Amino acid sequence: MVKVGQNILGISPYKPGKPISEVERELGIKSAIKMASNENPTGISPKVREALIDALSDLNLYPDGNAFYLKQAIVDYHKKLGENVDFNEVFVGNGSNEVIDIAIRTLVKGDEEVVLSKLGFIAYELILNAADIKMHLIPQTSDFTVDIDGIIAAVNEKTKMICLINPNNPTGTYYTREKFEKLLKAVPQDVILIVDEAYFDFADAPDYPNGLDYRSMHPNMLVCRTLSKAFGLSGIRLGYAIGPKEIVDYMNRVREPFNTNSLAQVAGIAALQDAGYLENAIKVNREGREYLYREFDRLGVRYLPTQGNFILIKIGEDENSGFECYDYLLHKGIIVRMVKNYGLPNWIRISIGLMNQNELFIKYFEEFLKNRK
Secondary structure: OOOOOHHHHOOOOOOOOOOHHHHHHHHOOOOOEEOOOOOOOOOOOHHHHHHHHHHHHHOOOOOOOOOHHHHHHHHHHHHHOOOOOOHHHEEEEOHHHHHHHHHHHHHOOOOOEEEEEOOOOOHHHHHHHHOOOEEEEEOOOOOOOOOHHHHHHHOOOOEEEEEEEOOOOOOOOOOOHHHHHHHHHHOOOOOEEEEEOOOHHHOOOOOOOOHHHHHHHOOOEEEEEEOOOOOOOOOOOOEEEEOOHHHHHHHHHHOOOOOOOHHHHHHHHHHHOOHHHHHHHHHHHHHHHHHHHHHHHHHOOOEEOOOOOEEEEEOOOOOOHHHHHHHHHHHOOEEOEEEHHHOEEEEEEEEOOOHHHHHHHHHHHHHHHHHHO
């Protein structure tokens, strides 16, 4: 029998949303709709498609280990937004998950500790448990937002890192500019701050803080972004971080030599240069969000206003209600996400889709609610 550490034994593997093909095979249905994994429903950019086709002939060669042109494209993208980013401040990885994983493994050691919000992206807990790093999980506030005051109070002499997710997944809530500035003023300068902004492009609240605007206030801040969401590259797996050159240098020593493949690099460059695609993806999400808000209000259903491309919805008071809704919709060919693993068995999370997908979801969701009474 193979022996592993208790930290590994205690991990429950991450369970992604069911793929469409598997649902169709299991249930014998066709034309299933996936609204479970916060993917971009508009498809990939035509410019990305063209770049990928052009790159196929070079797949016999190893990718650029330094991702030079991709990093330069990231620098150029932020320059157009008026954000000054140095080439050596950019770190790229196989999705923002890997970026965060490498940051934690590189920067936290021994008995050093990490502080993070309890109801945040579950991957953080998996990474920290796998690395056997002690964490302080701070419960969210009653309105499901990150408790900035609680995080500040939890910092002690062993705190090496604080991990923030804004907007937060799975709740879609966000902490404000005022709260963020309060944390930056209170946290010691030597504490490393990871600011995970995977859903940044969808956030439109007037008091939502852009982490990159605050790098001068905290010398050890790492702002993480992804191309999986608004840029429509979930299947490619590509994310990046912008942070101090010293931290990026250390992380480059730990990452695998070719951690972003050739197709990911060319797709990322093309996606960052296609402003029209990004604008349309944000527009589709905003329109879908407002439609779903109106429908939930009409149905008298509680939901959390979101700054992401997904919405968390309360189904009922009993613990089985989340699964009942998920299962009913699944048999109608609509895949949504249960959030029981977050301690929310009576809620579901849905990704905002194209309008016809949103309308079909509402049709069967309303049908479920009527049948359940």
